[in-house]
Amino acid sequence: MKKILKITGVTVLVLAILLALAPMLFKGKIEDLVKKTINNNVNAQVEWADLDLSLFRSFPDATVVINDFTVINNAPFAGDTLASGKRLQIDMGVMQLFKNASDDPISVDALKLDEALVNIKIDSVGNANYDIAKETNDSASAKPVLSRETASKPFVFDLQQYEITDSKINYQDESNKTYLKLTEVNHEGQGDFSAVSSDLDTETTAKVSFDYDGINYLDNHDLDLTAVIQMDLENQKYTFKENSGHINALPLTFDGFVQVIEEGSDIDLSFQTPDSDFKNFLAVIPKTYAKNLDGVETSGDFRVSGKISGKATETTIPQLDIEILSNNASFNYPQLPKRMDNIDIDVKIKNETGNADDTYIAINALKFRIDDDIFQANGTLRNLTANMLVNLAIKGALDLKSIEQVYPLNLDTPLQGRLVADVTTAFDMNSVEKQQYQNIKSNGTASLSNFEYKTPELPNPIKISNANVKFNPGTITLNEFTATSGKTDMNATGSIENLIPFIMSKEDLKGRFNVKSKVFNLNDFAVAETKPTTKSSGSGTINGTNTTGEKSVKIPDFLDASLSFQADKVIYDNLELTNAKGTVAIANEEAQISGLNSGIFGGDAGLSGNVKTRDGKPTFDMTLDLSSIDIDRSFKELDMLKGLAPVAKALQGAFNTRINLKGQLDENFSPILSTIAGDAFAQILTAQVNPEQMPLLAQLDSKLDFINLNDLNLDKLKTTLTFNNGQVQVNPFDFKVKDIVVNVSGGHSFENVMNYNLKLDIPAKYLGSDVSGLLSKLTAEEKENLSVNLPVSLGGSFASPQVSLNTQSAISSLTTKIVDIQKQRAKDQVEDKLDDILGGILGGNKPKDSTATQGNGQTTDKPKTDEVIKDVATDILGGLFGKKKKKETAGAKKDSVNN
Numbered sequence: 025m026k027k028i029l030k031i032t033g034v035t036v037l038v039l040a041i042l043l044a045l046a047p048m049l050f051k052g053k054i055e056d057l058v059k060k061t062i063n064n065n066v067n068a069q070v071e072w073a074d075l076d077l078s079l080f081r082s083f084p085d086a087t088v089v090i091n092d093f094t095v096i097n098n099a100p101f102a103g104d105t106l107a108s109g110k111r112l113q114i115d116m117g118v119m120q121l122f123k124n125a126s127d128d129p130i131s132v133d134a135l136k137l138d139e140a141l142v143n144i145k146i147d148s149v150g151n152a153n154y155d156i157a158k159e160t161n162d163s164a165s166a167k168p169v170l171s172r173e174t175a176s177k178p179f180v181f182d183l184q185q186y187e188i189t190d191s192k193i194n195y196q197d198e199s200n201k202t203y204l205k206l207t208e209v210n211h212e213g214q215g216d217f218s219a220v221s222s223d224l225d226t227e228t229t230a231k232v233s234f235d236y237d238g239i240n241y242l243d244n245h246d247l248d249l250t251a252v253i254q255m256d257l258e259n260q261k262y263t264f265k266e267n268s269g270h271i272n273a274l275p276l277t278f279d280g281f282v283q284v285i286e287e288g289s290d291i292d293l294s295f296q297t298p299d300s301d302f303k304n305f306l307a308v309i310p311k312t313y314a315k316n317l318d319g320v321e322t323s324g325d326f327r328v329s330g331k332i333s334g335k336a337t338e339t340t341i342p343q344l345d346i347e348i349l350s351n352n353a354s355f356n357y358p359q360l361p362k363r364m365d366n367i368d369i370d371v372k373i374k375n376e377t378g379n380a381d382d383t384y385i386a387i388n389a390l391k392f393r394i395d396d397d398i399f400q401a402n403g404t405l406r407n408l409t410a411n412m413l414v415n416l417a418i419k420g421a422l423d424l425k426s427i428e429q430v431y432p433l434n435l436d437t438p439l440q441g442r443l444v445a446d447v448t449t450a451f452d453m454n455s456v457e458k459q460q461y462q463n464i465k466s467n468g469t470a471s472l473s474n475f476e477y478k479t480p481e482l483p484n485p486i487k488i489s490n491a492n493v494k495f496n497p498g499t500i501t502l503n504e505f506t507a508t509s510g511k512t513d514m515n516a517t518g519s520i521e522n523l524i525p526f527i528m529s530k531e532d533l534k535g536r537f538n539v540k541s542k543v544f545n546l547n548d549f550a551v552a553e554t555k556p557t558t559k560s561s562g563s564g565t566i567n568g569t570n571t572t573g574e575k576s577v578k579i580p581d582f583l584d585a586s587l588s589f590q591a592d593k594v595i596y597d598n599l600e601l602t603n604a605k606g607t608v609a610i611a612n613e614e615a616q617i618s619g620l621n622s623g624i625f626g627g628d629a630g631l632s633g634n635v636k637t638r639d640g641k642p643t644f645d646m647t648l649d650l651s652s653i654d655i656d657r658s659f660k661e662l663d664m665l666k667g668l669a670p671v672a673k674a675l676q677g678a679f680n681t682r683i684n685l686k687g688q689l690d691e692n693f694s695p696i697l698s699t700i701a702g703d704a705f706a707q708i709l710t711a712q713v714n715p716e717q718m719p720l721l722a723q724l725d726s727k728l729d730f731i732n733l734n735d736l737n738l739d740k741l742k743t744t745l746t747f748n749n750g751q752v753q754v755n756p757f758d759f760k761v762k763d764i765v766v767n768v769s770g771g772h773s774f775e776n777v778m779n780y781n782l783k784l785d786i787p788a789k790y791l792g793s794d795v796s797g798l799l800s801k802l803t804a805e806e807k808e809n810l811s812v813n814l815p816v817s818l819g820g821s822f823a824s825p826q827v828s829l830n831t832q833s834a835i836s837s838l839t840t841k842i843v844d845i846q847k848q849r850a851k852d853q854v855e856d857k858l859d860d861i862l863g864g865i866l867g868g869n870k871p872k873d874s875t876a877t878q879g880n881g882q883t884t885d886k887p888k889t890d891e892v893i894k895d896v897a898t899d900i901l902g903g904l905f906g907k908k909k910k911k912e913t914a915g916a917k918k919d920s921v922n923n
Contacts, residue, residue: 069096101153109140140191260284273307288337300325324353346373366393441475466495484510510548532584613638627653642689701748780818
């Protein structure tokens with residue numbers, strides 16, 4: 025007995041060692057086999073992170089696990105991901121590891137796929153990205169992969185079980201504009217794929233979205249399906265035997281078959297709702313809006329049934345006969361006060377030829393009643409896959425507020441107002457897309473009254489008292505539109521060119537409107553900026569979005585319209601315009617403003633240019649004309665003017681200006697001063713100065729005691745300036761303070777940092793005691809006419825200025841001028857003396873003696889010529905070298921006399 029146990033123990037130990045070592049022994053073989061299979065059969069780039077082999081995980085089967093794999097397409101879908109997955113597990117018998125795949129294919133028993141993505145694409149010319157199998161001349165290779173007879177393949181799928189978990193499948197066919205998206209896919213099946221004929225039990229859950237030709241039919245609807253499929257692998261025919269499923273909560277049963285044929289597929293399927301309870305209709309509505317159907321009272325019936333039969337090939341589709349019917353139905357949610365009744369639905373989806381272009385939808389009846397309001401529609405949609413033809417009629421009245429009282433929508437923006445419509449329309453989609461509005465045949469009228477639109481982002485609701493439109497072929501006339509929002513009132517008329525294209529194909533809304541208003545306050549339309557958030561943060565969070573409190577005005581991206589407006593008063597931020605008139609053309613998130621004229625700050629304003637919001641930060645490029653506007657008010661209330669000329673806050677009066685500027689706007693549509701660039705011309709009409717309002721002027725007034733700024737005369741002053749990168753450069757200009765001329769040059773930043781130079785041309789007498797000695801050498805007339813430049817530099821800021829007077833430069837200049845005057849005076853005296861002398865000589869007169877006879881016969885002494893010249897020279901030298909030299913000369917002359 026001990027011997028048997030010993031043998032058994034050794035055997036188990038050996039088996040355990042073999043099972044532990046087998047992965048290392050056969051892992052390379054399996055990985056080489058997989059790579060060889062791929063290289064021989066697939067025209068794509070296949071990669072994986074690692075491959076693992078275990079003999080314990082599914083014992084007695086061996087388990088191969090491929091982690092993080094991808095399949096990347098080659099041309100014509102180069103770079104696209106066809107498939108990827110986190111984990112692919114393949115189970116097979118241990119003995120399969122010892123087979124030679126080239127002679128005896130390996131049989132796979134089970135397959136499991138986790139977190140996979142399958143991305144199927146078909147382009148407009150019919151190329152499919154899943155067509156990656158390499159071409160082969162072996163006709164046997166054309167047999168189905170699931171057949172036991174595919175002996176030429178290295179793998180045979182003798183599956184007993186397979187499973188797909190948490191995966192995604194995308195199907196996009198651009199040739200017929202079909203898009204199918206399955207997410208959260210969980211699917212499993214059990215059956216015997218080794219048999220020629222067997223039953224496959226499957227269970228599937230997923231969320232499904234489906235679009236066809238731009239129309240959304242399913243949007244993240246829940247789908248579950250339990251089906252038994254009879255598999256005839258030899259004939260590739262799959263028959264649905266016992267099947268039931270749900271789309272959202274709508275139950276469906278179906279039967280029939282799908283068979284693979286050489287041209288494509290042969291399909292014969294029928295489906296229907298197992299009962300006719302009208303609750304089935306409510307179940308089709310997406311779960312987000314359907315809410316809880318428990319306790320809902322319904323009456324009447326609702327049935328969905330259909331048949332799909334025929335061949336699906338490159339040129340044909342199966343014939344369709346699908347009906348959605350309801351007759352005199354009603355429903356009432358227990359928590360809501362109103363009931364919807366008299367519900368009639370008769371919709372058919374048909375194709376009787378197998379030609380995709382012949383598919384059509386007939387809306388024979390779509391009708392309901394809430395209280396005494398009846399709303400109904402009918403029409404047809406034909407030629408769905410090509411140039412769709414639409415023919416619709418809508419008639420009825422509807423109190424919009426009743427919708428939430430009938431159905432639990434819980435809208436973020438509650439509806440309010442009354443809609444009345446009687447409209448027919450007929451058009452084709454080509455005309456819509458090509459903007460051939462003359463081909464859109466619409467007739468009738470529609471009105472909206474007492475409509476109120478609220479949203480947490482807007483500070484005030486928009487209330488439309490009345491809106492009446494008349495539908496005409498090609499255009500829609502807006503006969504009346506009266507609305508208010510906060511303090512704003514609007515009255516508009518005009519025309520809409522393309523309401524149908526705007527609704528059907530998301531084109532820009534085009535129109536021409538005339539708008540009048542008594543008060544138009546732009547602050548009533550400031551939009552609070554919201555940012556997505558994942559958690560609530562108190563009162564600052566609204567429906568999962570965090571309101572930052574910042575507000576901005578956005579130009580709608582769907583508008584292509586022109587507005588001629590007239591407003592008695594326009595309020596923007598803290599500005600008020602009066603009698604505003606102009607035109608605004610809006611397109612592509614740009615507002616083009618032309619001919620805008622209004623009253624502002626006691627004068628007139630003209631504005632032209634554009635504002636854009638499409639490139640991130642809003643930008644502007646404007647020309648602003650201001651005429652006879654109040655200096656004090658404008659420079660207090662316009663930040664831009666404060667930045668251009670801060671000193672103007674100390675002025676009282678009026679001025680004209682023309683400003684060309686461009687830059688960025690902030691959230692409030694106010695210019696960001698550091699970004700603006702342009703130039704300006706300004707003319708002061710009248711101005712009085714109040715130095716106390718500006719520290720710079722007050723400091724100048726105190727430092728220049730010979731200037732009284734009350735004498736400053738700025739009337740008719742003109743100047744130009746340029747600005748860029750936050751800097752303002754002023755072209756040199758002059759003004760007068762009584763008899764003083766001031767020249768200004770330099771500039772400042774929008775942060776009010778100054779770099780200015782002033783040159784004051786002042787009478788020399790204003791320099792006082794500093795130059796009194798110099799001025800004493802001049803005659804009264806010379807003193808009166810003598811002026812000098814006093815340089816003044818201005819630094820620091822306007823609030824804390826640094827004023828520097830260069831009086832030494834002025835004194836040096838004055839000295840030079842006085843010397844020049846004295847030189848000129850000496851020169852003039854010499855010339856006068858020489859003229860006398862030369863005149864006597866050239867005139868034939870003898871030089872006069874030192875004595876002269878007076879009229880009474882007496883004689884007097886006269887200066888001799890050489891003495892006169894000497895005196896003149898002495899005066900000149902004295903003038904040149906100052907008082908000291910004059911005194912010395914005078915002393916020498918006295919000594920000469922004494923001698």
